[in-house]
Amino acid sequence: MATTHEVIPEYTPPDFNRLGLAHAPVVQTAAAPKDGVLPKNYHATSNHPEYVHLGNGEWILARQSRMDSVMVLRGRELEVVEPRRVRAGDPVVLGRTENGEEGIYLHISGFEPLSEHFADKFSFRNRGTRETPFSRSYDELYQVLRHDRDTGYIVWVLGPAVAFDMDSRSAMQGLIESGYCHALLAGNALATHDLEAARFRTGLGQDIYTQAFQPMGHYNHLDIINEVRQRGSIPAAIEELNLRDGIMYACEKRGIPYVLAGSIRDDGPLPEVIGDTYQAQDAMRVHAKMATTVIAMATQLHSIAFGNMVPSYHVLDDGTVRPVFFYVVDMTEFCVDKLANRGSAQAVAILTNAQDFMVNLWNNLRG
Template identity: 70%
Template sequence: MELFPPYTPPDFTRSPLADAPQAQTAPAPADGVLPERFHATSNLPEYLHLGDGRWLLAREGRMDGVYLLRGDELRVVEPRAVRRGDPVVLARTGRGEEGVYVHADGFAVPAGAPADEFAFRTRNSRETPYSRSYDLLYDLLRHDRQQGHIVWVLGPAVAFDRDSRDAMAALVEAGYCHALLAGNALATHDLEAALFRTGLGQDIYTRELRPGGHCNHLDTINRVRRCGSLAVAIRELGISDGIMAACERQQVPWVLAGSIRDDGPLPGVIADACAAQDAMRVHARRATTVVALATQLHSIAFGNMLPGYQVDAAGTVRPVFFYVVDMSEFSVDKLANRGSLQAAPILTNVQDFVVNLRHNLC
């Protein structure tokens, strides 16, 4: 099967783009304050008219940012990062009439799209067959292991089961993970499994409740805090199995974004929401394939940071693939309602999903 759909750029020689004005800017009136009629960016390919028929493709697409344009240099930043006097691009439309064009249909219509006006089963659901989705994902991960940036967004359910935890660690060891994003819980329960073989006090294989097991995750956090960092704890506590240990061995960067519910938290968990967002955006800028497993809040948060495309050094435009694996459609529906239209669901439990990937890729 064809791995990437072809990208067709806009025809700027035809009206109305041929007659489009040059994109305009206005200085930011203060730090973190935007001029009126600023252009809010999308995750789709966007072009700015520099004048004389020259259109510049934004190399970083993301939602809810703004463009700073200095000559032919274009940057996209969060509104809070704008500084007084920065030249902010102005536009409230994306059809070219203000020098900004949002290219919504650059990629070919996906295979299987209905040819008729009326058709059944046009939306993924619990009844959708996912065999082709798996096959495409295998090919994508094999390709992007060497030529892309694979980001995993994990909920703690991955660490609650022995087989899924082992399978995820094996995928990390095999090079199929270039960055891991999660919260305090994923790392805590992965390390709890290493130390006590439990997740929230329940055996990760037999599901037997261990006496006093409800303290195990707190004991885990306490031991790691005594060590000072995850890396030191993994070494000093003799932790050799699991997801975080695999990341340390393979030098895979991780970002643990904190929440109001966190116990502890573990050292290294970023409690400042803006700092966590900045750390996650580092990987959003590079991501080519993202797999989010059983974590609604982190899936939605990272999906809203994610570009819909990447541009390589040669100027080739390719889509960014975003798989959301969960037992329900809620996360994907929420993402679609927030503009992350490339989010594709695979509706299953994460244990079966991760073990399936390990069997086919490792």
């Protein structure tokens, strides 16, 4: 069995003496002029580890740094905050440089293996594409999930395609029931079609095994939404309708938290769907702060949104810094390319359909 260090790369913090930053300027702050408004020259954070200099060679790491937020420094306490959450008078960190010139240091190579330093500067096939064999990615993912099942926080971001197939839906249920999911993020569609499958054995009116259209099947997802709304909640509907399988059933059975974020296109929606965008964002950020592994599958906009919330690292209770693994499972490179373009360069693509991925994963992790 692989050791923790073989599964989770060790973090190498910056050596500020070697970098010539022992006597760098002390980081500066300025008071926010009003609620939700930042002072001039504020520092916008990335999703990489960022340090600020308090003086006398003392640098502290911002916990849970993420993109497009700011740092608020109160004494020796450094908090990363979304700009809309800043309050008048908050001491916001200032500076637009990243190499210590203003007491801020951005560290991008903490998890870089030693071999990276000896790699050729030019190489072919250095990004995951449709031509990439993903055997190594799968093997690493199996190890990471086995490790994080017991010691980490695994977050799934799912699109409805997972619920349209009997095998992938059953595989996701098995993974949840086996402890490989600590939180589920989705939209109205995933929950609706999963409950539709539990009630009618269809997904958007198609049989979830044969894919054959069922008579009047296009009513099924609307009917299940109506039945859930009549009962007031998903858990009440599961109980009263005697639904006994599926993704939502497994979440309720295991007490797994889920966030269903609404969209303009939603039918219904189900009672648990959060219609306010910023409330949904806040609910998702709770899990972004705890995530150690993320699997985002078959939902491009949701994957990109959550990718922008997730740090590239996680600070454990004992102060150990470890990477956050982010896997994007989709049929095309678009989603992972978009994430990379938005700063989430740690996203790893596995290009395949949701059904094949789920069945492969479950067959290797079950038992």
